[in-house]
Amino acid sequence: MRLERLRLKTFGCFQQQDFELSDGINLIFGPNFSGKSTLVNAIFFTLTGKPIVPRVDAAAIKSAKSYSGTAGLQFVEDGERYMLFRGTGKRFQLRQEKEGEWHIVFDEKRITVVEATLKDKFGIMHDRLALTTFLREGEIFEFLARQPATRRDILFALLGIDRLIEVRERFIDARRLAKRERSRIQAHQNSLRFSAQNAHKTEIEKIEAKLKELETADSMETGDAELIAEWKQNREQTQTQLNNLTQERTETLSGFNNISHLREMMTTIETAVKEAVGLEKEREELIQTIGSMDSQIAALTKVRDTLRTLIENGDGHCPTCHQKIEQEIVQKIIEEKETEKSQLSTELDVHKKTLTEKTDNLESRQELEQRLRTLQTKATRLEQLEQDIAKVQAELDTIKTRLSEKGVSEGDKTDESFTNDVQSAESITENLDKRQLKAQIASERKKLEKLKQEEAVQLDRLERLQKVNAEAEQVERTTLSLELACAGVDKTIETLQRQILKPAEEELHRRLEQMELFGRTRIDLQKQHLLPSVKIDGVDRSLMLLSGSEKMFLYLCFKVALAKVLGNPGFFVFDDPTLHLDEQRKTLMVDFIRQLAEDHQVVVTSYDEEVRAGFEGAHLIEMKREQ
Amino acid sequence: MERKIHKDKSMDTVLENETREIYKAEIEAIIQHDPKYITLGPDEFEAIVSAFEFTLKNGREKVRAQMIYDLIQEKRDN
Structure with a gap:
């Protein structure tokens, strides 16, 4: 993208004014309150719909309010000439020049649609533009003062990792769901397992054995005849x-x-x-x-x-x-x-x-x-x-x-002889012990029947337990899969960061070496989420111990390095980059910008005559303070 | 890696493919290094990658946790 003209109407301190921009360096020169920063803001506003806010913070940029008035930016992209207008009330219009005439190609008020169009057509995203293309006055100090979490969010938004963060969040939710499901099934399993463990099999066997003994004792006392007669009677009743x-x-x-x-x-x-x-x-x-x-x-x-x-x-x-x-x-x-x-x-x-x-x-x-x-x-x-x-x-x-x-076939019926036998047996064994024995047998039988019923219920539970076990195994595997899925997203984020930040580090390192500012320097961007960790001549140096100018150069190089890695629209806009620099460092900054202008369009603002002299031959936009 | 985002309109798709490949490689590496995941088979692997692609493509707004859970459970069952 090559900027050609900036048109302002009731924007900031300007009523109606056009500013021509050329290739290479454009120096906006003038005293304080002459509108230099307004021009920088106007370029940013036209492209993004937002002002450059005084905080390098993705959330603050998004929530910042728009300017009033209208700003228009004429530029060339892929050989085509465009004019982009943005005004109060969120009005946005894009025109394209065809055969010497301007045609409206897009006229829209919906912010999301405008943002999507600019991203799709020109690759413009305001958060990325803020960090890689524009240098606002005093930005470096605010950036360095950011919390690591804020810088991490900026980094993720810049690298497109925010989408992966969303994926991770959803995976974590799904894993939580799986764990909850697992707990539920485990509780069910435990309750069924407890019931199953309490199965009465042993007790049933014990009672059966005891019953057998009692029945044997009873038959010894009364003879098999009475028992068989009783069973036969039962058989007939049941048959009926x-x-x-x-x-x-x-x-x-x-x-x-x-x-x-x-x-x-x-x-x-x-x-x-x-x-x-x-x-x-x-x-x-x-x-x-x-x-x-x-x-x-x-x-x-x-x-x-x-x-x-x-x-x-x-x-x-x-x-x-x-x-x-x-x-x-x-x-x-x-x-x-x-x-x-x-x-x-x-x-x-x-x-x-x-x-x-x-x-x-x-x-x-x-x-x-x-x-x-x-x-x-x-x-x-x-x-x-x-x-x-x-x-x-x-x-x-x-x-x-x-x-x-007992050797009785199905055809045998309860006949008189059996009844007699029973009566005879009764008469013989009619004593207290026998009655006790009978009562005990009856009691044991009742107990046995009850246990058998419970056993049937437990067998049913056991069957259910087997089903629940299979279900639990499935959920366990799903939970494990989701754990792996989450771990995979974390690793992917790390890898993407490494892949993108490594070349940024190299570029930053190269730029700093060219400046010969620090001697032998090693930079690590990954440790502190965008906050460069500096090792100068083998010694770790805190950024806070660097001088203001050193911080400024480091930050500017970092910005250019990020721009190279993340993509840049083709121009840089620096608002007063030589502020607080001494003569020697001003020269260094001018050289740096000149070098940058070899393959980028650069817009610089300054009120410094030395800078003006340094950029001799550059396109000059001279500003005057309104009285 | 230089990213000229403004030059390539299908960058999102390219990034998605690139990210998916990285994700697959990372998952494979984790499985190889952590014995905990050794029990998971190719069906699970495929289900995880599908869930990742699906969520990456559709975003947080459209994808619910239950959908991911079902996706992994169902795909594996099939």
């Missing part, structure tokens, strides 16, 4: 219960093969009912239509009858207005009314037929809904029955196994 349940199931199924068959039918009915939704509304509409048609037909009949009376009974004149009646016309009207009535009647018949159908359908739908409700009740009952049957069947199987162990 099972038969009853099976019978009920068969009755409930009533025509259906099984519960799946029943569910299929329910689905079919549900579909039919869904399809019939809206029947009431359609029927209501139809009834209304029929009513309306009935009224129309009645009205037509009345008109027809009146007309007939008129031509049949009258004297050929209207009884109301006494005008003569044209019989042929009235006859024709009667015929038309007849035809209309006939058409309506036909249509009415069709509607009535449809109404009958819809009424039938509605009744059918209501019947279907009733049927569906019945089937739903049946399905619920069937499910319950299936569960009960399974439970009773299991009980029956246990009893059968026990009987089988």
